[in-house]
Amino acid sequence: MNITTIKIYHLFWFVAAIILLVGICNPDNTTVDINIHDTYFVIAHLHLAIVLSLFYFLNGFGYWFLQRVLKKPLKKYLTLIHSVIVLGSFIFYWLLVLYCKLFLSNSGFTLFYDRSQLINITLVIEFILIAFIALPIFIVNVSIAIFKKNN
Structure with missing residues (x-):
């Protein structure tokens, strides 16, 4: 497969x-703890991975359906902004995890209490970016493509 034949939906499906x-493949039976005021939400990593992979798969399916089935042209700049935010947040998260494992220690004075707090803050910021910027851009891009008349 040539690099020029890779479509945006291929990237979403790959992620x-x-x-x-x-x-x-996570050998531990670990969980993610989300604290909202007085309530803790405990989610298994496997369940979170299934939901996230379904989200990325559905994004890729949306692009595939519009481009291959309906043959509708998408706005390139909206597609680029959406994919940079969504795919970039995935890459940034794993780079941050790698950085935390290699360079941050839980001893001594740090700006954050521990590694997990830094990762949790990053996840919240990424969730806000995806939910309030990338998802509306995707919806606008799909709406423009569906309702635009082909000349």
Whole structure:
């Protein structure tokens, strides 16, 4: 496969497969703890991986359906902004995890209490970016492509 033949939906499907593979191959039975005021939400990593991979798969399916089935042209700049935010957040998260494992220690004075707090803050910021910027851009891009008349 040539690099020029890789479409945006291929990238989303590739990331979905990686997330699912990481979630399934995780040997620990670890969880993610989310604290909202007085309530703790405890989610298994496998369940979170399934939901995230489904999200990335559905994004890729949306692009595939519009481009291949409906033959509708998408706005390139909206597609680029959406994919940079969504795919970039995935890459940034794993780079941050690698950085935390290699360079941060839990001893001594740090700006954050520990590694997990830094990762959790990053996840919250990425969730806000995806939910309030990338997802509306995707919806606008799909709406423009569906309702635009082909000349």
